[in-house]
Amino acid sequence: MSDDGGWLNTYVNSLPERRWFQFLSKYVVVPFWVWRDGKPKLPGGPRPSPQPSDSTQRMMNLLMPLKDPSPIGRAKAVMALAQNVDEVFAGLDNVGTVHSARFLLIEDHICMISVYDGDFSNYIRDFISTIGSVFDALMLVVEGGDKLRPCEKNVEAFIDWVRDHDLFQAPDFPVELFALQDAQIGKKPNDPPHAVESLPRSLILQLHANRNISLGGGYRGYPGYSAAQIRNKLGVGW
Template sequence: MSDDGGWLNRYVNTLPERGWFQFLSKYVVVPYWVWREGKPKLPGGPRPSQQPSDSTQRMMNLLMPLKDPSPIGRAKAVMALAQNVDEIYAGLDNVGTVHSARFLLVEDYICMISVYDGDFSNYIRDFIATIGSVFDALMQVVEGGDKLAPCEHNVEAFIDWVRAHDLFQAPDFPIEMFGLQDAQVGKVPNHPPHALQTLPRALILQLHANRNISLGGGYRGYPGFSAAQIRQKLGVGW
């Protein structure tokens, strides 16, 4: 909000919305800061925690790049899933820790968005055990997937691959971004504290390293309850 700061002040206040300044920022200012203090990519998935509600309803946002993003390549990806719908539903029922899961085709990615309970690595292991054949079919249409099939013979490599393609989950409280960036380069988080004014830069540089991110941990209608607890309470199995 401007008061009587004169035309120059008013003009400067609108700089971030002006095309020429956005061009300058995109092609000069941001690359300069990336060169000067660029951030390493932050890992995907939920962060380790011992607390009970942190290990229920975890979010997975898996972005798998399509080998062939043309309509034919996309159709192959759709078919790989469409031909395995029964396997997916039966497998997820048997995993027992999944609240919801769905596949999306967005731009050049096939995405699996799911909500699950428990440890990430065990979730992927359960997946391989129950719907490994679906992922084998999927890996044929995904960039870099050839090396991973069959999943059951490449369990650890497959887990690493999924972790690398699961989106970084931005902290629920913005100020925690500083600490995550410190920890990623081996520094003690917030020692010394960062200047508050530098938070926009920290975010911009992180978004340069992690182009796609999950915005926070996500909303939960009934947080802290596992799929098994809900099923038991509702009398629908397990």
């Protein structure tokens, strides 16, 4: 974009609002760039970090597509959880690293939204060994879930599946997207450095691969403490 006057600059700056250009972008420009420089899907969940405080209160936004999104299918999903509610609460207690967790039915997905401490795969693995039966019940109503049942016998595949369905967490600082895209295709990050004006294109291409994303890692109302540290300070036992 240019701030200089002149009719050409004014016209070019107005392109994103023009219907013909929007049409062209949607059906020609974006598909062309997807073909030319498509981005692989970026993995879901928080990324490992050398900073210990990044390892507490991590966000999970797990979108599981329903096999049958009709009211009957949705009711089955509700029942799958309702019949296991005691196990879920007992499991959350025993895993010990969960701040909060909830299940939502949104559009064609059943979603598990949770905040937990430490490594993602340890969290899921401990969950499977504690309340595997609940995930088995859930996988009955979820698209692609059949080949993951029973979860206890398919731990690695189940963890990979969850990572694949957990939302990619876009970096809080948008330019960091470049490094993630480089690393995903096995390139040394930012070598050579990317032109910052190509960021919108990279973002659009990424949103083509990761349709649903988390905008940043999420907001914390207090510094990174583990659930156990909070329970310990409150004197309610960990």
